[in-house]
Amino acid sequence: MKNVLLLVHDDDGQEARYQAALDVVRAVGGHLECLDVAIMPEYIGDYFSGAGGASLLADEREAETANRKRLEERLAREGVSWSWTDVLDDPARAIEQAADLADLIVLSSAALEEREDLRNLAGKAACETGHLVLAVPPKARGLALADTALIAWNGSHEAETALRAAVPLLALATETILFDIDDKGTHSANSAASYLSRHGIHPVVEMVRGKRDDAIYSLILERARAANAGYIVMGAFHHSRAAEYVFGGVTRSMLQESEFPLLIAH
CATH class of the missing domain: 3.40.50.620 (HUPs)
Known part of the structure; x- marks a missing residue:
């Protein structure tokens, strides 16, 4: 087990995913592949059509750009091998496409936020990719591998x-x-x-x-x-x-x- 794929997105579960992924990478001497997904709003509806939808997308991109800057600064001090990929997509589809060479996919077990696009990601990824998934509770802090x-x-x-x-x-x-x-x-x-x-x-x-x-x-x-x-x-x-x-x-x-x-x- 060497290649660890981490979903990066500025949501309530990100810190728990990040810490758990680092624990695995350090324990196995592996590589952390950060998949930063700016989520494409597929079901915007009439209210958010046109300029409203464009505004939502611009806000999402801006939030993930700031999120990347913060995490890259932290990763530079973590002492692990890592790389970064940015995508604009539905998160489930992005994970499936990026998972081919992953030994482990790190996702949240449940979304604290009531967002349909973040719901059931861990279960879907396990079933669709055939890979091992680490589903991390949003309130967890790290993965105690020695326990x-x-x-x-x-x-x-x-x-x-x-x-x-x-x-x-x-x-x-x-x-x-x-x-x-x-x-x-x-x-x-x-x-x-x-x-x-x-x-x-x-x-x-x-x-x-x-x-x-x-x-x-x-x-x-x-x-x-x-x-x-x-x-x-x-x-x-x-x-x-x-x-x-x-x-x-x-x-x-x-x-x-x-x-x-x-x-x-x-």
Whole structure:
């Protein structure tokens, strides 16, 4: 894991994304690719048509120009390898196009601001790009890679994908908990533990059975809190409907409610 793609945009989640991305880059000796997205307002409507729409776009560009200046000054002092790309686009499309050579994409888990263009970005990116996504809560401050890592396991293909992709970071944790919630997939938690052991990671396997989907996310969060986990690894589930992403109940609830950074993959 070397190439870390960070969404840069002057919103409430940016500082949390920035600090978490730096923690990863420093830990793995990687490179930080900053993707600064000035968001194209696609649904401006009659009120903002013409001069109004142009004014909105000019304000967005001005805000991101100032944002770039501030962050570049900070990056110059961070002591990490980094590069910068500016785009004017829808953020989901910009991320998908920039992600081809990324090992990890760093996004916010939820938007504090009520903006449709910033909503569900992490889940969409995981499903559309096939890459590992670090979904960072807007109020988080950094990523504690040396703390306990909690893997939410159900034996699904999505969980397997997330686990494999997260191995370079799991190797940095002082303890790893394989929290087997409802193992109905192809591979058991013990198989996953054996896989991790071959990478020098020896997880503690814990099993919980017979829980409804609407209770699973609460169980995951309760266990993470009890373990003082630094982050959670899990698969991302969705159903496609008319080009929209309707996330499974556990995935949706975790993205909305978790105070822990999530490593998710589809």
